Amino acid sequence: MNTIKFFDRKEALARYKPVPCDTHKGIQGHALIVAGSYGKIGAAVLSSRACLKSGCGLVTAFIPKCGYQILQASNPEVMTYTDDVEKQISDIHFMFKPDAVGLGPGIGTAMQTQKAVLKFLSKCNCKLLIDADGLNILAENMDSICSLKENTILTPHQKELERLIGEWETEDEKMQKAIDFSLQHKVIIVMKGAPTHVISGATVYQNTTGNAALATAGSGDVLTGIITSLLAQSYDALDAALLGVYLHGLSADIAVPETGTHFFTASDCIDYLGKAFLTLEKS
Numbered sequence: 001m002n003t004i005k006f007f008d009r010k011e012a013l014a015r016y017k018p019v020p021c022d023t024h025k026g027i028q029g030h031a032l033i034v035a036g037s038y039g040k041i042g043a044a045v046l047s048s049r050a051c052l053k054s055g056c057g058l059v060t061a062f063i064p065k066c067g068y069q070i071l072q073a074s075n076p077e078v079m080t081y082t083d084d085v086e087k088q089i090s091d092i093h094f095m096f097k098p099d100a101v102g103l104g105p106g107i108g109t110a111m112q113t114q115k116a117v118l119k120f121l122s123k124c125n126c127k128l129l130i131d132a133d134g135l136n137i138l139a140e141n142m143d144s145i146c147s148l149k150e151n152t153i154l155t156p157h158q159k160e161l162e163r164l165i166g167e168w169e170t171e172d173e174k175m176q177k178a179i180d181f182s183l184q185h186k187v188i189i190v191m192k193g194a195p196t197h198v199i200s201g202a203t204v205y206q207n208t209t210g211n212a213a214l215a216t217a218g219s220g221d222v223l224t225g226i227i228t229s230l231l232a233q234s235y236d237a238l239d240a241a242l243l244g245v246y247l248h249g250l251s252a253d254i255a256v257p258e259t260g261t262h263f264f265t266a267s268d269c270i271d272y273l274g275k276a277f278l279t280l281e282k283s
């Protein structure tokens with residue numbers, strides 16, 4: 001069995017890079033969030049807002065046409081590109097070079113969305129995180145996994161992981177299958193759960209933050225935004241994944257004594273992110 005490294009405050013401080021005082025929004029990274037479909041524009045709202053609230057200088061969301069007003073009204077700082085199709089993504093196009101892309105929350109698995117995602121993956125050469133339906137599309141088209149750039153981050157919950165690596169009988173078998181998958185395809189797996197494990201080849205980290213309040217709709221979409229933001233701010237993929245998971249859980253840990261577990265939503269996770277980042281400023 002592989003040794004597991006615990007990722008705690010000391011590890012987070014070692015990887016955290018304070019924002020330089022002479023920076024500007026052009027240096028702080030431009031992230032692209034590809035998310036949403038009719039009925040799930042919330043996933044795009046949450047992930048793009050979390051991305052912005054984690055220090056990214058510029059955030060653009062690529063969404064289906066029906067999400068335009070919702071997104072602009074709820075996140076005025078986020079720029080948008082819209083698909084030509086009303087209810088789902090059918091062709092991912094944009095006119096800038098993103099520093100990082102977060103793809104998948106709420107996009108669904110309609111055939112035209114699958115085609116658009118596969119076309120995008122075949123030519124994407126920037127830092128990339130794939131979540132949710134992005135992973136489900138990958139699982140249905142496993143040939144396309146060879147087109148992923150090294151250190152692409154995959155953020156599956158248990159069911160999404162099973163679709164990618166197949167069933168397991170024990171927790172040890174699940175971990176070994178995930179490690180083998182990470183080694184074979186040279187991807188970083190954020191194996192979401194309680195706790196979350198970050199798997200980079202044979203190296204496994206166990207996160208030490210987070211609580212049951214995160215068992216609420218959209219908390220994974222928020223994680224996608226945080227990690228994509230850190231990637232765009234020039235953290236390398238492993239550091240972005242580790243620090244993102246840590247801050248996401250810490251935000252919930254700071255929030256819960258004030259909100260209680262039942263009241264906590266994914267939006268609260270975003271609202272408390274500032275306090276989570278502040279704990280790294282005070283060393």
Ligand SMILES: NC(=O)C1=CN([C@@H]2O[C@H](COP(=O)(O)OP(=O)(O)OC[C@H]3O[C@@H](n4cnc5c(N)ncnc54)[C@H](OP(=O)(O)O)[C@@H]3O)[C@@H](O)[C@H]2O)[C@@H](O)CC1
Pocket residue numbers: 039040041042043044104105106107108132133157158159160192193217218219220221
């Ligand atoms: N406001 C919005 O727009 C929102 C949009 N969203 C978007 O919706 C899309 C579908 O996402 P999804 O994850 O709900 O669907 P899906 O992959 O079928 O998984 C469901 C099944 O998986 C399991 N399962 C899940 N988590 C588990 C865990 N931690 N640990 C263990 N098992 C777990 C569980 O299976 P069961 O245990 O019931 O067998 C459950 O029934 C996706 O694109 C997402 O981004 C959501 O983010 C919500 C807010």
Ligand SMILES: Nc1ncnc2c1ncn2[C@@H]1O[C@H](COP(=O)(O)OP(=O)(O)O)[C@@H](O)[C@H]1O
Pocket residue numbers: 132157192193194195196210211212213214215216217218219220221222223
């Ligand atoms: N009981 C729990 N303890 C700690 N973290 C949890 C718990 N339940 C869920 N989480 C975290 O919440 C997030 C849920 O992600 P996901 O299932 O993708 O949600 P969604 O798709 O609704 O956004 C993951 O980061 C997971 O680790």
Ligand SMILES: [Mg+2]
Pocket residue numbers: 131132157220221
């Ligand atoms: Mg999810």
